[in-house]
Amino acid sequence: MVTNPSKHPGDEVPPDTEQTGKLPCERCGGTGQQEGKQCPECGGSGEVVVNVGDA
Ligand SMILES: [Zn+2]
Secondary structure: OOOOOOOOOOOOOOOOOOOEEEEEOOOOOOOOEEOOEEOOOOOOOOEEEEEOOOO
């Protein structure tokens, strides 16, 4: 498995995938911080990439 540095643990899909969107990270509430440290879910970006295709 190739590690994609632009993909965070909370991302459902890689950022360059079609039919995706970004949502505020639920874990940190979009702040990118949790307990004074970088949020592990979004990697500090405050947002996660989700698949929004074919609902
Ligand atoms: Zn987060």
